[in-house]
Amino acid sequence: MLSLTLILVASIYFPGIIAKVKALTSGRKGPGILQPWHDIFRLFKKGSVYSTSSSFVFQIGAVIYFSSVLVAALFIPFEENDALFSFTGDFILFSYLLGLGRFLIILSALDVSSGFEGMGANREAFYSLLIEPAFFIMFSALAMFTGYSSFHDIFVNLHYDNYFSIMIAVIAGYVLANITLVETSRLPVDDPLTHLELTMVHEVMVLDHSGFDLALIKTATNLKFVLFSTLSANCLIPQALALWERIAIFLVLQIAFAAGIGWFESFRARNKMAMNAQYILSVSAVAMVLIFVIIIIKNRI
Amino acid sequence: MVTVFNLALLISFGVFFLPKKWKYPLCVILHVFLVASTTSWAIQAFTTDGLSIPLGISTWSGPITMVIDRLSAYFILIINLICLCGILYAGGYLKPYMSKKRAVFISLHLFSFLWLHGAMLLVTTMRDGIAFLLAWELMSLFSFILVIFEGQKESTLKTGINYLLQMHFGFALIMIGFLIADNQTGHLSFDGVASYFSTKKNILLFLIFFAGFGIKAGFIPLHSWLPRAHPAAPSHVSGVMSGVMIKMGIYGIFRVVSLLQDNLMAIGTIVLVIGIVSGLMGVIMAIMQHDLKKLLAYHSIENIGIIGMGLGIGILGKAVNDETLMILGLAGALLHNLNHALFKSLLFFTAGNVYYATHTVNMDSLGGLVKNMRYTSIAFLVGALAISGIPPFNGFISEFLIYSGILHHLPLADFSMSLVSIGTLLGLVLIGGLCIYCFSKAFGMSFLGTRRSEITQQVDEVPKGMLVPAVVLIGLILSIGLRAPFFGGLMVDILGQFPGINPSNLIREEISRSLTMTSNIHILLIVIIAALVLLRVWAQSRVKVATGPTWGCGYSAGDFRHQYTPTSYADSLRQIVDPLIDYQRNYKSFTEREIFPPPKTFHTESKDLIEEKTILSWVNLLTKYLPRAGVAQSGLINHYLIYPMVFLLILGLLTFLNVI
Numbered sequence: 001m002l003s004l005t006l007i008l009v010a011s012i013y014f015p016g017i018i019a020k021v022k023a024l025t026s027g028r029k030g031p032g033i034l035q036p037w038h039d040i041f042r043l044f045k046k047g048s049v050y051s052t053s054s055s056f057v058f059q060i061g062a063v064i065y066f067s068s069v070l071v072a073a074l075f076i077p078f079e080e081n082d083a084l085f086s087f088t089g090d091f092i093l094f095s096y097l098l099g100l101g102r103f104l105i106i107l108s109a110l111d112v113s114s115g116f117e118g119m120g121a122n123r124e125a126f127y128s129l130l131i132e133p134a135f136f137i138m139f140s141a142l143a144m145f146t147g148y149s150s151f152h153d154i155f156v157n158l159h160y161d162n163y164f165s166i167m168i169a170v171i172a173g174y175v176l177a178n179i180t181l182v183e184t185s186r187l188p189v190d191d192p193l194t195h196l197e198l199t200m201v202h203e204v205m206v207l208d209h210s211g212f213d214l215a216l217i218k219t220a221t222n223l224k225f226v227l228f229s230t231l232s233a234n235c236l237i238p239q240a241l242a243l244w245e246r247i248a249i250f251l252v253l254q255i256a257f258a259a260g261i262g263w264f265e266s267f268r269a270r271n272k273m274a275m276n277a278q279y280i281l282s283v284s285a286v287a288m289v290l291i292f293v294i295i296i297i298k299n300r301i
Numbered sequence: 302m303v304t305v306f307n308l309a310l311l312i313s314f315g316v317f318f319l320p321k322k323w324k325y326p327l328c329v330i331l332h333v334f335l336v337a338s339t340t341s342w343a344i345q346a347f348t349t350d351g352l353s354i355p356l357g358i359s360t361w362s363g364p365i366t367m368v369i370d371r372l373s374a375y376f377i378l379i380i381n382l383i384c385l386c387g388i389l390y391a392g393g394y395l396k397p398y399m400s401k402k403r404a405v406f407i408s409l410h411l412f413s414f415l416w417l418h419g420a421m422l423l424v425t426t427m428r429d430g431i432a433f434l435l436a437w438e439l440m441s442l443f444s445f446i447l448v449i450f451e452g453q454k455e456s457t458l459k460t461g462i463n464y465l466l467q468m469h470f471g472f473a474l475i476m477i478g479f480l481i482a483d484n485q486t487g488h489l490s491f492d493g494v495a496s497y498f499s500t501k502k503n504i505l506l507f508l509i510f511f512a513g514f515g516i517k518a519g520f521i522p523l524h525s526w527l528p529r530a531h532p533a534a535p536s537h538v539s540g541v542m543s544g545v546m547i548k549m550g551i552y553g554i555f556r557v558v559s560l561l562q563d564n565l566m567a568i569g570t571i572v573l574v575i576g577i578v579s580g581l582m583g584v585i586m587a588i589m590q591h592d593l594k595k596l597l598a599y600h601s602i603e604n605i606g607i608i609g610m611g612l613g614i615g616i617l618g619k620a621v622n623d624e625t626l627m628i629l630g631l632a633g634a635l636l637h638n639l640n641h642a643l644f645k646s647l648l649f650f651t652a653g654n655v656y657y658a659t660h661t662v663n664m665d666s667l668g669g670l671v672k673n674m675r676y677t678s679i680a681f682l683v684g685a686l687a688i689s690g691i692p693p694f695n696g697f698i699s700e701f702l703i704y705s706g707i708l709h710h711l712p713l714a715d716f717s718m719s720l721v722s723i724g725t726l727l728g729l730v731l732i733g734g735l736c737i738y739c740f741s742k743a744f745g746m747s748f749l750g751t752r753r754s755e756i757t758q759q760v761d762e763v764p765k766g767m768l769v770p771a772v773v774l775i776g777l778i779l780s781i782g783l784r785a786p787f788f789g790g791l792m793v794d795i796l797g798q799f800p801g802i803n804p805s806n807l808i809r810e811e812i813s814r815s816l817t818m819t820s821n822i823h824i825l826l827i828v829i830i831a832a833l834v835l836l837r838v839w840a841q842s843r844v845k846v847a848t849g850p851t852w853g854c855g856y857s858a859g860d861f862r863h864q865y866t867p868t869s870y871a872d873s874l875r876q877i878v879d880p881l882i883d884y885q886r887n888y889k890s891f892t893e894r895e896i897f898p899p900p901k902t903f904h905t906e907s908k909d910l911i912e913e914k915t916i917l918s919w920v921n922l923l924t925k926y927l928p929r930a931g932v933a934q935s936g937l938i939n940h941y942l943i944y945p946m947v948f949l950l951i952l953g954l955l956t957f958l959n960v961i
Contacts (some may be wrong), residue, residue, distance in 0.1 A: 103691060113863075
């Protein structure tokens with residue numbers, strides 16, 4: 001339960017920090033750290049407007065999206081024996097669960113018969129198709145390195161005891177960071193603050209969601225963010241430290257990660273839409289490098 | 302029970318002599334006869350080690366005996382289930398045809414459906430070569446008759462003949478395989494094949510069988526009949542053909558694989574690579590289709606590819622002596638047979654519902670059906686999620702078994718096996734992602750949004766009877782997802798009967814442990830969703846809920862033409878897979894002089910590049926050059942008299958020169 005608590009705690013300040021850092025770098029004072037959650041809670045209490053062309057799929061889409069992310073969160077370990085679910089190959093189920101949510105949110109977008117939302121749905125399906133290999137290659141590389149194939153066992157057995165294995169940490173960190181950005185629709189693939197529907201990916205899919213459903217979607221997106229950053233943190237936190245030290249490192253790492261994203265987004269422009277496919281595929285290519293590094297370390301050639 | 306089985310096949314001739322309205326009920330009863338007798342045998346085969354049942358009929362090679370081991374029993378259960386669902390579905394689907402078609406065509410159709418069922422049961426139980434080949438031929442013939450049900454259309458008839466020819470090519474290959482084994486060992490049977498494998502090199506004979514069975518199964522590049530025949534056939538037939546008949550090819554491959562002795566590394570790699578190619582190309586081609594049934598047909602190729610991948614890594618596992626990899630791979634492939642049978646027939650039946658209600662399966666003119674056909678769309682949605690391998694449904698379980706096999710092997714693998722494993726993993730992941738892309742398109746374009754053409758008639762939900770098979774299939778799909786350890790254990794039991802495979806308790810426990818966790822998580826997921834739905838209902842009962850037009854950035858005069866279409870949805874993918882497909886686009890843009898332009902049409906089409914390169918290019922060469930030989934057919938009697946004369950002269954000359 002510790003990891004779930006930490007994920008929830010981190011997700012409270014994570015989106016706020018990104019917004020704050022972006023505001024500060026552009027010379028504004030910016031909203032408070034808790035403003036994003038304040039908005040979400042207000043949404044939960046609001047009424048909804050449904051498109052006349054929508055159906056039951058639209059009604060259940062947001063709920064299933066949120067549930068899938070919530071269940072996926074139960075897979076993430078923090079400490080030994082901590083993840084609620086841990087078994088051989090659990091990262092496959094983790095990824096496919098996120099797939100369930102994605103499928104339903106795409107269908108909800110297609111349900112309202114709008115050209116814009118169709119566009120967003122199409123891009124979401126396309127980009128997630130391209131990013132999934134990176135996630136799988138990376139974790140099967142780590143499985144190859146450690147000899148285990150569940151999140152928990154992989155992280156427990158991930159020791160950086162020689163110079164080669166530091167390379168693994170660097171590459172894995174890079175790949176995971178990029179996966180996080182693509183999966184949560186941030187720059188440089190998608191800009192959540194863009195004002196033009198034609199250039200949106202995730203935001204344009206949820207144009208017609210309102211009230212309770214929109215709040216669920218926003219909550220899920222925030223959770224998803226922390227899910228992936230927790231995975232990165234698990235790669236980085238040394239096992240030898242005491243529990244409170246690790247928790248402290250974890251929370252600081254999350255702040256650093258959020259601030260890093262805010263900083264990165266302040267200075268990076270969004271990719272041209274047509275460039276996105278190439279950019280995302282390059283992440284998988286880097287993940288392939290990880291495989292070869294491990295093959296070399298393990299003397300398989 | 303033998304009498305029941307034989308009687309059912311015998312009475313089936315009576316269909317021709319009954320009045321029209323009694324034909325269908327009789328057929329249902331006969332199907333139940335077949336199902337009852339063979340299911341009882343199959344269950345016996347599972348509880349005992351296997352049984353053999355003489356049917357009391359003989360061919361020239363001896364009496365026909367059904368030999369049922371667990372592998373046969375498993376396939377018998379799949380066949381019975383899907384055929385029963387098929388005939389139940391046919392009752393509603395054929396109703397509009399009952400008055401249009403002549404009685405003899407109806408009887409022929411129903412008769413063939415029953416015999417297809419019987420022939421498939423025979424295929425799975427015959428061990429003798431002659432009897433097996435006879436059953437195989439019966440299966441091809443009757444499925445041909447079923448495909449050309451709407452043979453008044455020229456295209457359907459052409460498709461049917463194409464199908465028949467390809468099936469016979471496969472038949473010839475299987476026959477050659479048996480004959481080679483017979484020639485070397487003296488047994489024209491699977492036992493002969495087994496003893497051939499234990500003495501000679503395996504790879505050649507295996508490849509012959511693999512090609513022969515592969516045509517039926519639809520492995521790329523032997524797949525070209527599939528995307529033609531499935532759309533041409535009526536939906537209950539496509540459901541049965543795609544659900545179980547192509548699995549007979551897989552059954553044959555499994556039977557042969559269970560006998561393999563050496564060359565395992567090469568054989569495994571070949572099967573694996575063909576599996577990956579079939580999986581990826583199948584789903585990419587599926588995404589490019591506009592025709593819902595053609596899309597589903599290409600998905601059959603994709604799923605056969607996944608089965609091939611499971612088989613391939615299973616064989617490789619045997620080659621590198623990794624028992625876990627072998628069992629997980631083969632179990633995944635085996636379970637995927639059942640899974641694919643369930644969701645593919647469900648999808649074809651629901652596509653049939655769409656055709657029944659709207660008279661089209663062209664996604665360009667569908668859309669918005671969810672409002673009028675609520676139950677059909679729920680069924681299709683479940684099928685779409687299941688086929689994309691999404692939890693909590695069954696497709697995930699079999700893919701998960703294959704994944705876990707690979708993950709288990711990765712830390713132990715040498716260099717080449719690491720690359721092979723990563724390649725397979727990558728293939729599976731890409732197929733999974735492409736499936737989501739494809740089925741969000743298929744479901745979104747046909748059922749969601751608003752209708753993509755001018756509505757000419759009211760669309761209504763199909764009669765309740767046509768939804769009964771869907772309910773049964775959805776129940777099974779969910780039960781595999783939620784009771785995965787049971788089905789996983791069943792697969793290991795079946796594999797335990799293969800020669801040379803003794804699953805240890807360790808493997809059983811490992812499979813059961815991860816599948817139990819998976820199923821529990823599936824249940825938890827459903828509970829959480831249900832709880833959230835209730836919470837949502839409660840939350841919305843306290844606030845104002847309104848309906849309004851879709852947000853269109855301030856522009857609300859748009860109509861159905863503003864929606865994404867199947868072509869535009871597929872376009873982003875098409876740009877990166879362009880070299881793999883033959884995409885054609887027909888559009889003339891406006892010229893400067895057109896002040897009042899007339900209506901324009903826009904047409905896109907994706908042709909099957911592999912079919913064109915492998916089959917059509919040769920056929921086109923033949924059709925181009927063979928007519929030149931027609932010069933000889935001059936119509937003059939004196940020319941025709943010269944030909945035998947020349948022939949005799951050459952013969953004489955060759956004899957004189959001692960050449961022959």
